[in-house]
Amino acid sequence: xxxxxxxxxxxxxxxxxxxxxxxxxxxxxxxxxxxxxxxxxxxxxxxxxxxxxxxxxxxxxxxxxxxxxxxxxxxxxxxxxxxxxxxxxxxxxxxxxxxxxxxxxxxxxxxxxxxxxxxxxxxxxxxxxxxxxxxxxxxxxxxxxxxxxxxxxxxxxxxxxxxxxxxxxxxxxxxxxxxxxxxxxxxxxxxxxxxxxxxxxxxxxxxxxxxxxxxxxxxxxxxxxxxxxxxxxxxxxxxxxxxxxxxxxxxxxxxxxxxxxxxxxxxxxxxxxxxxxxxxxxxxxxxxxxxxxxxxxxxxxxxxxxxxxxxxxxxxxxxxxxxxxxxxxxxxxxxxxxxxxxxxxxxxxxxxxxxxxxxxxxxxxx
Numbered sequence: 001x002x003x004x005x006x007x008x009x010x011x012x013x014x015x016x017x018x019x020x021x022x023x024x025x026x027x028x029x030x031x032x033x034x035x036x037x038x039x040x041x042x043x044x045x046x047x048x049x050x051x052x053x054x055x056x057x058x059x060x061x062x063x064x065x066x067x068x069x070x071x072x073x074x075x076x077x078x079x080x081x082x083x084x085x086x087x088x089x090x091x092x093x094x095x096x097x098x099x100x101x102x103x104x105x106x107x108x109x110x111x112x113x114x115x116x117x118x119x120x121x122x123x124x125x126x127x128x129x130x131x132x133x134x135x136x137x138x139x140x141x142x143x144x145x146x147x148x149x150x151x152x153x154x155x156x157x158x159x160x161x162x163x164x165x166x167x168x169x170x171x172x173x174x175x176x177x178x179x180x181x182x183x184x185x186x187x188x189x190x191x192x193x194x195x196x197x198x199x200x201x202x203x204x205x206x207x208x209x210x211x212x213x214x215x216x217x218x219x220x221x222x223x224x225x226x227x228x229x230x231x232x233x234x235x236x237x238x239x240x241x242x243x244x245x246x247x248x249x250x251x252x253x254x255x256x257x258x259x260x261x262x263x264x265x266x267x268x269x270x271x272x273x274x275x276x277x278x279x280x281x282x283x284x285x286x287x288x289x290x291x292x293x294x295x296x297x298x299x300x301x302x303x304x305x306x307x308x309x310x311x312x313x314x315x316x317x318x319x320x321x322x323x324x325x326x327x328x329x330x331x332x333x334x335x336x337x338x339x340x341x342x343x344x345x346x347x348x349x350x351x352x353x354x355x356x357x358x359x360x361x362x363x364x365x366x
Contacts, residue, residue: 017109213242293311
């Protein structure tokens with residue numbers, strides 16, 4: 001039995017992609033799976049996966065420099081056959097583990113060099129410099145690793161220029177997990193947003209759109225703000241009076257919110273790391289049977305309009321978002337059909353059952 005260690009210095013222990021999908025899938029297929037985390041919540045065993053805690057240190061710099069050392073010590077002590085790394089700051093660990101004769105896989109959830117170009121807390125010139133330096137280092141390390149897992153085909157194609165053992169394991173939903181099976185006539189006059197809340201994810205424009213809508217719809221806002229200044233700013237906008245603040249919710253509670261909503265919003269701003277992304281929330285909305293109101297990026301438009309499961313809007317224009325919301329609220333039969341189309345597409349193509357088979361086949365290479 002191969003001993004596998006998934007390693008993260010930043011993600012929560014029950015992360016949907018890492019724990020609920022990848023780790024549990026491998027454990028179900030006979031691998032001896034551990035997950036090293038750094039959250040200070042101690043060790044435990046859940047669903048056949050051993051969770052090992054390297055301890056929590058506050059702050060981004062601690063996470064990058066000190067936490068990675070603690071995580072590396074835990075990884076070495078585990079003496080696994082395969083190490084599966086989930087954070088870009090763990091790339092140096094990958095090289096160290098390779099020197100120990102270990103099989104090392106890097107899981108690229110994002111296109112990090114492009115993501116760095118969107119960091120608002122960095123000066124624009126500094127962003128470009130850091131992005132270029134990281135891209136060079138990423139290529140140096142990843143060309144020496146045993147394999148690369150990516151979250152989208154776009155990121156896969158980038159890594160294929162560095163390493164021939166690459167697979168895209170898309171972060172598609174698990175069939176049925178978020179389907180509340182609520183009859184359409186029992187829906188509330190509500191739309192929803194589920195996920196991390198940030199300026200680059202269009203929260204200003206979404207809240208502003210609520211003041212421009214003609215319908216009496218309200219927004220179920222699920223998640224936490226990553227920027228306190230942005231939170232305070234949007235709370236001053238006229239549209240905030242139409243927001244139901246839900247905070248961070250568990251999966252069962254998310255299913256309930258999706259069940260009573262008539263549409264899900266994913267109107268990220270047109271930044272380099274968003275245009276070719278495939279947000280998990282888009283497919284979760286589809287899996288729950290509600291239409292999607294999405295940014296009009298070419299890739300997203302092809303997916304949404306190709307499946308006839310929602311509306312694409314200009315994420316920079318609150319009026320465009322408001323018009324999309326009003327259309328779906330005012331046309332319940334059309335919204336219901338779009339929701340049904342999205343759910344059909346998930347059951348046929350965009351689901352974890354399909355991706356889990358790709359993960360197991362990838363692991364068989366080692």
